[in-house]
Every structure is written in C-alpha cells, then in structure tokens.
Amino acid sequence: MSTNGAVSKNTETIKRGLAQMLKGGVIMDVVTAEQASIAEAAGAAAVMALERVPADIRAHGGVARMADPDKIIEIQQAVTIPVMAKCRIGHFVEAEVLQALGVDYIDESEVLTPADEEHHVAKAGFDVPFVCGCRDLGEALRRIGEGAAMIRTKGEAGTGDVVEAVRHMRRLMGEIRRLQNLPDEERPAFAKEIQAPLPLVEEVAALGRLPVVNFAAGGIASPADAALMMRLGCDGNFVGSGIFKSSDPARRAQAIVEATTNFRDAALVAEVSRSLGEPMSGIANRGLQPEEMLAGRGW
Amino acid sequence: MRSSHADLRIGVLALQGDFAEHVQMLARLGAQAVEVRRPADLDGIDGLILPGGESTTIGNLMERSGLTAPIQRLARNGTPMWGTCAGLILMARGVGRRQPLLRVMDVQVERNAFGRQLDSFEANLDIDGLPGGAFRAVFIRAPVVRRCGRGVRALSRLDDGAVVAVQQDRLLGTAFHPELTGDPRLHAHFMAMTRRA
Numbered sequence A: 001m002s003t004n005g006a007v008s009k010n011t012e013t014i015k016r017g018l019a020q021m022l023k024g025g026v027i028m029d030v031v032t033a034e035q036a037s038i039a040e041a042a043g044a045a046a047v048m049a050l051e052r053v054p055a056d057i058r059a060h061g062g063v064a065r066m067a068d069p070d071k072i073i074e075i076q077q078a079v080t081i082p083v084m085a086k087c088r089i090g091h092f093v094e095a096e097v098l099q100a101l102g103v104d105y106i107d108e109s110e111v112l113t114p115a116d117e118e119h120h121v122a123k124a125g126f127d128v129p130f131v132c133g134c135r136d137l138g139e140a141l142r143r144i145g146e147g148a149a150m151i152r153t154k155g156e157a158g159t160g161d162v163v164e165a166v167r168h169m170r171r172l173m174g175e176i177r178r179l180q181n182l183p184d185e186e187r188p189a190f191a192k193e194i195q196a197p198l199p200l201v202e203e204v205a206a207l208g209r210l211p212v213v214n215f216a217a218g219g220i221a222s223p224a225d226a227a228l229m230m231r232l233g234c235d236g237n238f239v240g241s242g243i244f245k246s247s248d249p250a251r252r253a254q255a256i257v258e259a260t261t262n263f264r265d266a267a268l269v270a271e272v273s274r275s276l277g278e279p280m281s282g283i284a285n286r287g288l289q290p291e292e293m294l295a296g297r298g299w
Numbered sequence B: 001m002r003s004s005h006a007d008l009r010i011g012v013l014a015l016q017g018d019f020a021e022h023v024q025m026l027a028r029l030g031a032q033a034v035e036v037r038r039p040a041d042l043d044g045i046d047g048l049i050l051p052g053g054e055s056t057t058i059g060n061l062m063e064r065s066g067l068t069a070p071i072q073r074l075a076r077n078g079t080p081m082w083g084t085c086a087g088l089i090l091m092a093r094g095v096g097r098r099q100p101l102l103r104v105m106d107v108q109v110e111r112n113a114f115g116r117q118l119d120s121f122e123a124n125l126d127i128d129g130l131p132g133g134a135f136r137a138v139f140i141r142a143p144v145v146r147r148c149g150r151g152v153r154a155l156s157r158l159d160d161g162a163v164v165a166v167q168q169d170r171l172l173g174t175a176f177h178p179e180l181t182g183d184p185r186l187h188a189h190f191m192a193m194t195r196r197a
Helices: A012-022 A033-042 A054-060 A069-078 A092-100 A137-146 A163-180 A184-193 A198-207 A223-231 A249-261 A266-272 B019-028 B055-064 B068-076 B086-091 B185-196
Strands: A026-030 A046-049 A083-088 A105-109 A130-134 A150-153 A213-215 A237-239 B009-013 B032-036 B047-050 B081-084 B092-094 B105-110 B121-125 B135-139 B144-148 B153-157 B163-168 B171-174
Touching: A012 A150, A012 A213, A012 B121, A012 B135, A026 A033, A026 A249, A033 A046, A033 A069, A033 A249, A033 B055, A046 A069, A069 A083, A083 A092, A092 A105, A130 A137, A137 A150, A137 A163, A137 A198, A150 A163, A163 A184, A163 A198, A163 A223, A184 A198, A223 A237, A223 A249, A223 A266, A237 A249, A249 A266, A249 B055, B009 B019, B009 B185, B019 B032, B019 B047, B019 B185, B047 B086, B047 B185, B055 B068, B055 B086, B068 B081, B081 B086, B086 B092, B086 B105, B086 B171, B105 B163, B105 B171, B144 B153, B171 B185
Parallel strands: A026 A046, A026 A237, A046 A083, A083 A105, A105 A130, A130 A150, A150 A213, B009 B032, B009 B047, B047 B081, B081 B171, B092 B105
Antiparallel strands: B105 B144, B121 B135, B144 B163, B153 B163, B163 B171
C-alpha cells in the first residue's frame, strides 16, 4: 500500500475541487476573528476575510485594498473552515501576498478599488485558486480563461438589494441556454459576440453549464434572497454585508444557511425567516448613479 | 454496466457539499440515487453516502434537520454507509475538537491533516481489495485517520503510513474524493457492499 509516486499539487482538479466542496453552502464576509467564529458556528462553508464589509466600503469611500495580513492571520487562526480573501482587480502582488499568507481562495474582486483598468491577474500561474465575479457568460469565460477556478455573480455588493445578482444570474443562465440551442457552426460567432475563448464556449455547450462552480453574490440579505438565487441555478451563496450589518447576525447567518440548503422548501424558508430582527437597511440599486455601481468594474 | 444496480436505492446526504457528483456517479452505475435532506428521505434506502463538503456545516445542518439520530440508527442496524472526506469526519468517533458528529465508526480522525488548500494534492493509491491497479485519489484539505479501533481495517495508506481509507463491517471511509475523478471503482465497491448487506 503506497502512493506509487506521481503526487501532484495545485492541479485544475484540486483548484476547482475545493469550490465543489463549498457547493450548497454560504460563504460569509467577516472582518474579525469573532465574526469568523460566529459564521462558522452558524454553518458557513467558508469565510471571506475583509478589512471592511462592502456596505462600509461604500459608506466610507476612499481606496479599498487587500486586508491587513494581521487580520487575515487572526481569522485563519479562529476557524477550521476555508478562509478566502480579496485582492484588487489586476493587483497581482496583492494576490502573491495572499498566496504567501496561505489563504485557501483569492477573490479578485470589483468590491475593492481596481488596480488595473485593462488587465486582470493572470490567475493560471498561481498555486492558490481564484474566484471572480461576472455579469454575463462572456465575462465568466474570460475569467475562467485567465485561470479562475470558481465564478460568482457580481450583483451589487453592499446594497442589500438582490436585483443585480438576479439580473446577472438570469443573463448568465439565459446565455448558456441560448448557446446550447445554437448549431455548431454558429458557436465561433457567438464566442466572438460575447468576447469569450471559443474552446470554453464549446465546453459550456457540451456541459450545459459553466465548467466551474458558480455562486451568487452581491445584495443577498435574507433567507428568501438566498433561496431565490439557488432557484435561479447557482451552486451556493456569498453573503457580505447582509449578515453582520443586520441586527442579529448569528440567527440571520444560520437562517440563510438553512434556506440555501432547503431552497425548494418554502415552509422551511418561512420558518427560519421568523423573528430574525432587522435586516441590513440597504440601498435600492435604482437610486444609484452609474459611477456608484461596483459591478461595472472588471473588463 | 448500466441498469445492473437498478434495484439499489442509495441515499446521498444532500445538505451541503459535492453530493451532485456522487449522484452522477451512482447514475453512471445504474443505481437509484435519493437526495437526503430530511429524515423521511431515508425511508427505504439500501445504503447511504456522506459526501465531501465542510464537516462543520454538514454536521450543524444534520443536527438542525433531525437527521443525526436516524442516521446513527441506520448505521447500528447495518445499513452500508460511505463517507468521503467530510463524510469520513462525520462518521468518526472523534476529531479532537467539538463539532457535531455521527460517531458511528471507531476511528479518530485529524481534520486538515495536510494543511491548507495549497497543500491539497493528487496521488496514486493502492487500495486493498480494489482490483484494477492504482486509484488516482484527490485530497482536498483532507483528513487522515490517526487511530483505528478494533474491527477497523486500514485499506490504504500514503507513503508516510497515514491511513486514508478504512472499513469497519459495512462502514467505509475515504479521506479523498472518488466522486471527483472519472474512476467508478470505489462506487462499484460500495454497490457490492450494499448488495451483500
């Protein structure tokens, strides 16, 4: 009984595989070790270590950067579930720093202030896996082409308004359905139209879904929001400000976890939604100016 | 191979994790797969798979959905059960920290025994009783079995001796993820265990 050599690390299977383990789960934004422990006890599948949750980034303005390494280490020491962290779009040195800290996944995120307005991080060259946001199929496949091992919708982070996450998920799923109905010879033109690599377009046509795990994110604030996104076809949910900006984070976190698992069971979603206290107050996306929208960041 | 297992009803605990990959593998082998979220979903199953995922998350949800005691009863009554990674952790008697567990298998397991995601790996394993040569095994933030009780057989070890596959009567545990590779041999092995039960 031995391993016969041939040990390999950081393969596509390993990188995409961790996201597969997170499916059906909720990944929660946390800014302290204490919040991380609350999230883990509530059933979070992973936590995202941040300096400030998106609602505060929005409120405070200024430049939003990678979190302080002390904060990330403190959170890593507090929990046994995977710890993710965000780097700025295109900031490959922040990504290298996060990799050096041993984070389990990097989110190259539009929630932080972009460091490069033309190029994303060349993610395939990293050992640590990446998750990236998308608004549509083309954006998802460009990120996968760069090496992302997991995709999420962008939604509109820090608002508590789910409308953009719904828009992005419906668009992504709609484009996959449209692609599946195209005759083979029309796929190259489709790839060109959505500005995505043709081999990935062919792969999606064959699979009928993205080749990587696809979560929802950006504006999810209630158990019903979480179940809605699952019903629209995502594999799990990121919840940012929605938990720790509410009046009873531990209960709301647990309720969102249960609604994500039992997303087809309206009676259960009703039960877990009772007496949760106040949700985050939120900002209606309709009232945002285009330059206030984070989802437009990314190319 | 299809339809040879059509009479077998295999439950897959579907609270969180990669249960869909197990369901696909079962479909490939022609067995009926039942997603288990509530106690009633356990009715009439011939075997149960506990998938990969986050063991704390699955354990919490198992408690909240009232599944812990019914699954423990099934294990005691001899229903074949197979845990992969998080599933193995859930079956263990202990993991060295407090978290909800089934504690149906007499093993002590160390979680994240290799470290963080950057230490995850693939390796070829020889597995006792599995014909067809080495098995390409995918270890993701994987546990290892640190102590086996009486009646627990180590089926596979890494080069350093770490136990990564165990069997105790009708309970099977693997620290890796056969559901992530295209190799159906361990699923077929579990089908055979279920058929003998």
